[in-house]
Amino acid sequence: SLNCSSSLSFSLSLSLSLSLSLCPLTLTLSTESGFVASEDFPTHYKPNSKCTWYITVPEGHVVMLQFRIFDLEADPTCRYDYVDVYNGHSYTVQKLGRFCGTFRPGALISTSNTMMLEMASDSSKGGRGFLAFFSGGKPHVDDNQFCGGRLTAHQGSVKTPNWPDLDYPAGISCSWHISVATNMIIEVKFEKLDLEADMYCRYDYVALFNGGETDNSRRIGKFCGDSPPEVVVTNGNELLVQFVSDLSVTGSGFLAHYNSISRGSRTATVGLDTAPGPQVDPAPVRPRTSPAGRVRPVPKPRPTPKPKLVVRPKVTPKPNPHCVQSCRRTGTLVTSFCPSHFVVTGKATSLTPGAHGSVDVDVTIIKTYKAGRLNITKKGKTMSATITAQCAKCPALRKGMNYVLMGQVDERGEATLSPSDFVLLHKAVHDKVLANLAKRQC
Known part of the structure; x- marks a missing residue:
């Protein structure tokens, strides 16, 4: 059996009181709210472990899950240590x-009163694990934080979190289960769509399904990019809208309106994807059926020599020397102004991974308070610059957010941000302080 944390009290002083419960692979939690955490949290979780939590909140509610702390072994496809969350x-x-x-x-939010979490770790050492809070609530308790749930009104709308003020968050998944009267069908019109573009919609997407399940045979469409799809019409009185974003680029999101219409008044939509086809794992080869209905056997492939299994150890990349120190902003607007070669306020419009864990940030400049040799590109009234953050996680910049940026510029005019440079989320109150600093002589 595994010792897995099932309940935690979390105070404002960040003191954690942890009660351990025996977890023989599974743990059932039936309550209005509570904490779940990885084994031995807040110390490092054990290798080669697996634990599953079955969460149930009162009937008529949905499960809302918020991760407070998250620290697992990193991998682009989460092959080694991971937490899976099921609806x-x-x-x-x-x-x-x-x-x-x-x-x-x-x-994350479920469409019913149940949710399942599963954490697994491999044989190598991982991080501190996770701490998450779950609670039962009604959909749309806070439109800027949660999304999804059950909708039973004859008409309504669905939208991504933060719409329309900010980009939707990275790493979020939610579903709306829409049900109308049995003698009606559902018509959906997208007013706006702005999700990360990809030919196959693999990263961020919104998918629509006939019925209440994510069954690819019932999928009406899967959409991404910035071109809203045509009007979508279901073949029945139930529709599932699924929205997923990965952990990288985000966008404005989407706003869609639905309305119930009479059966037979419109033709149901079929295969209206912006992606070329269903994004599912290749299915096994199935027998082909002749027109007469007889099954023709599939020829057996010639046997091939069985390759030897080679177990390769995981390669740990060399640490970026710029990322060794802890990520803590030092100094203030006043103390950092003069030592910095450039001081601007601007919006991060794109983030491109660079060499050795760096990231190139394209910034649309709001105002320049100190330029130095900074290479600034002018296009009409718009000014922009590309700044290289030497450590992608420090400072942790997000696309679509406005920042005060203070950094260094080399002889070629190329700008860099080190973990020790000053970066701050931009607010209107900063403009007056920066304007006064720009008038002073350094």
């Missing part, structure tokens, strides 16, 4: 997401 008590239902690394996932 119910079964592996066959929709998976709300698989998460790893140190990027805290966004809030």
